[in-house]
Amino acid sequence: MDEAGKLFLGGSRNSDDTLKKAEYLTLKFGNRHGLVTGATGTGKTVTLQVLAEGFSAAGVPVFCSDIKGDLSGIAAMGEPKDFLLKRAEQIQFAEYDNAAFPTIFWDLYGEKGHRVRSTVAEMGPLLLARLMDASDAQEGVLNIAFKIADEGGLPLLDLKDLQALLTYMGEHAGEISQRYGFASKASVGSLQRGLLVLEQQGAEHFFGEPALRISDIMRTAPDGRGVVSVLAADRLMMNPRLYATFLLWLLSELFEELPEVGDPEKPRLVFFFDEAHLLFSEAPKVLLERVEQVVRLIRSKGVGVYFITQNPLDVPETVLAQLGNRVQHALRAYTPREQKAVKTAAETFRANPDFRTDEAITQLGTGEALVSTLEGKGAPSIVERTLIRPPAARIGPLSDDERRKIIHASPVAGQYDEDIDRESAFEILMARAEKAGQKEVPRRAEIEVREDGEDAGAAGRWTLPGFGDDLEDEPSPRKKAGSARSGYQRETVIEAAMKSAARSVASQVANQIGRALVRGILGSLKR
Ligand SMILES: Nc1ncnc2c1ncn2[C@@H]1O[C@H](COP(=O)(O)OP(=O)(O)OP(=O)(O)O)[C@@H](O)[C@H]1O
Ligand SMILES: [Mg+2]
Numbered sequence: 001m002d003e004a005g006k007l008f009l010g011g012s013r014n015s016d017d018t019l020k021k022a023e024y025l026t027l028k029f030g031n032r033h034g035l036v037t038g039a040t041g042t043g044k045t046v047t048l049q050v051l052a053e054g055f056s057a058a059g060v061p062v063f064c065s066d067i068k069g070d071l072s073g074i075a076a077m078g079e080p081k082d083f084l085l086k087r088a089e090q091i092q093f094a095e096y097d098n099a100a101f102p103t104i105f106w107d108l109y110g111e112k113g114h115r116v117r118s119t120v121a122e123m124g125p126l127l128l129a130r131l132m133d134a135s136d137a138q139e140g141v142l143n144i145a146f147k148i149a150d151e152g153g154l155p156l157l158d159l160k161d162l163q164a165l166l167t168y169m170g171e172h173a174g175e176i177s178q179r180y181g182f183a184s185k186a187s188v189g190s191l192q193r194g195l196l197v198l199e200q201q202g203a204e205h206f207f208g209e210p211a212l213r214i215s216d217i218m219r220t221a222p223d224g225r226g227v228v229s230v231l232a233a234d235r236l237m238m239n240p241r242l243y244a245t246f247l248l249w250l251l252s253e254l255f256e257e258l259p260e261v262g263d264p265e266k267p268r269l270v271f272f273f274d275e276a277h278l279l280f281s282e283a284p285k286v287l288l289e290r291v292e293q294v295v296r297l298i299r300s301k302g303v304g305v306y307f308i309t310q311n312p313l314d315v316p317e318t319v320l321a322q323l324g325n326r327v328q329h330a331l332r333a334y335t336p337r338e339q340k341a342v343k344t345a346a347e348t349f350r351a352n353p354d355f356r357t358d359e360a361i362t363q364l365g366t367g368e369a370l371v372s373t374l375e376g377k378g379a380p381s382i383v384e385r386t387l388i389r390p391p392a393a394r395i396g397p398l399s400d401d402e403r404r405k406i407i408h409a410s411p412v413a414g415q416y417d418e419d420i421d422r423e424s425a426f427e428i429l430m431a432r433a434e435k436a437g438q439k440e441v442p443r444r445a446e447i448e449v450r451e452d453g454e455d456a457g458a459a460g461r462w463t464l465p466g467f468g469d470d471l472e473d474e475p476s477p478r479k480k481a482g483s484a485r486s487g488y489q490r491e492t493v494i495e496a497a498m499k500s501a502a503r504s505v506a507s508q509v510a511n512q513i514g515r516a517l518v519r520g521i522l523g524s525l526k527r
Contacts, residue, residue: 001093001389005265007054009327009371011091012384015354019092023386025051025325027058027266029374031299033322034306035315037345038329043367044308047327048272049074049391051306052228055270056101061218061226064272065233065247069112073394074228075103075406084390087367091387099392102221103228104410105403108206108246112232113407115205115416116212116246120156121149123207123249124523130287131203131245132194137187144180145169150519154425158208159195161425166192168429201239206246209420214257216412217250218269227411237275244278248291251305252522255294258301268302276307277314290521292318297521312345313337320348324374327388330364349383360385 001008006024014020025034036051038044049071052062066072078084078098088096105113120128125146129139145165149156156162169176170188177183198204219227236243251271261268273279280288295305307315307323311331315323326348333342346358349372360370364385371386398406407413 001095007051007058008093008389009050009054009373010369010386010388011093012371012386019090020384022091023371023373023384025054025373026375027060028263029324029378030055030060030267030270031263031302031304032324032374032378033295033299033304034325034327035312035320035323036306036308036327036329037310037312037331038364038369039310039331041366042329042364043369043388044310044329045070046367046391046395047329047369047388048274048306048308049393049395050389051270052272053099053101053392055267056226056228057099058266059220059224059226060267060270061220061229062270062272063217063229063231063250065231065236065243065274067233067237067274069232069234069397070395071230072103072105072232072398072403073396074101074230074391075105076100076394076398076402078390078392078394084395087387087390091389093389096390097392101228101393102223102225103230103406104216104219104412105230105232105407106212106217107232108236108242109202110205110417111235112403113230114410114412116231117206117208117416118211118246118249118253119209120158120162120207121146122211122253122524123245124519126287126290126523127245127249127252130248130283131241132191132198133241134191134194135187137184138191138194140181141166141169141183141187141191144176144183147180148176149425154428155423157422157424158426159199159204163192163195164426164429166195168433201242202235203239203242206242209422210416212250212253212416214253216415219411233274240275240278243275244283247273248279248522249524251291251294251298252520252524254303255298255301255522256520256524258303260300261302262300264302267304270304270306272306272308274308276309277311279307280314280316280319287522288316292316292322294521295319295322311341312348313341324378324380326370326372326380326383327386328361328364328370329368330366331361333362350380352382352384355385357383 001022003024005027007027007030009023009025012020012023034051036044036047045068048064052064052074055062064071077100080098085096106116107113108116125139125142129142132138134142145162146156148154148169149165154161154165156165166188169183170185170192173183173185173188217229221227233243236246254269254271258268279291283291298305306325309315312320312328328345328349331338331342331345333339342358342361345361349357349370351357357370364370367388369386369388370383372380372383375381
């Protein structure tokens, strides 16, 4: 069954139920994305596991979310149970053997895996607005907040940094509106309340440092197999928006950070997006367009994205059209909506003269699916009724003990366990606010600029509201003359922030201060 450059999926059947041929996913088309669909209990998770095992065996790292905990079994040796051996026999899979796969467990809450974090700055305004279900006005305020932070070199790491910045914006709503566009006190206030809700929902666990390094989900084991990263998502699923936003953030990070590789022999990483409907349902149009764009473009970075969902109608047509490798498990067709879903699913396949696709979809057994993959020059193969191969690792969850052992022995053990709380917007703004209360104390920014030999009277002032200029009895002549925009001399803010950031070494965000920050398609920072 092992063929070079191919991942064995299962065996297809003729209309008389005899075995037809082995079905494969061609690895060089692994970055042309995929879709696994089917009703509850039809075999989606096992298929996901089979794919993940296959990619890992081929040396491709895999990232997948584990909604019910049952994917964790991929880390444990499977057992030759009767129903699995029977399946292997049905598809004449003589080499069927059990194996455990190299696995790293991740968990936003740090309970069932290593902590996964991102910074507020990394996530960016677009995804954060989505996470908070922000109104247009609130999103406008968020954009301004990020602009101020990006330009001014205020590191936004965790939620309290953003809170502090919003407080500052609320106190200076008038001036900020003049410089950046309308930011009403009311919108700022409702955003602040939104942040509190996020915190209560546990999102604060996710924001902070050390942030996840992409290289840690792109590992290969010493034996050459790709490491399978399993994100524990059972608790996370209680906050579906956080779940969807987190995966989108990860996708955009991969997109922004990885170099172009064209069409490699095999993918550099395969990303499974379970419960994919959460990504698309109620997502604003702009976001949907961006997601579609990222999915389209990430291919050339060698990343394959596989969506798993019950109903192919869950995925917008523009995205659906890009998913080359399809595994369709059984669907029910009682209600009109179900019938429509069956019809839509059937229409996406290249028809097989031996059977009607729409009929077959409703007749498939458990662990059986309609399969079509890209072949030859990249055209979809004729759809085949396929018995999916049994997985090599365990079907079903690990025990807590087994999981703990794997987490302990993991190559990233100890690297993400502790929070790092370095100086960021919160501390900087607090210090500013304190200084504002003590007029006579010389301001740090002023002194620094003087040391540089510049005219402290003009450029050497904090000129964002509350950063110094409002402490002046008389505005400086240069400021008086300038427009509102040029009166905002952001260099001074940057310089001062640089100084404070320089004190906190090993800082990602601070490294970027001094050069322009560039945000990517989904608004996350480019490094
Ligand atoms: N390829 C397969 N080989 C053997 N048994 C299978 C296979 N696929 C599925 N099964 C059997 O069907 C059961 C249900 O499969 P699975 O958990 O993958 O369904 P699902 O579609 O993910 O369901 P849900 O929507 O509830 O998550 C498995 O526990 C296993 O017993
Ligand atoms: Mg499942």
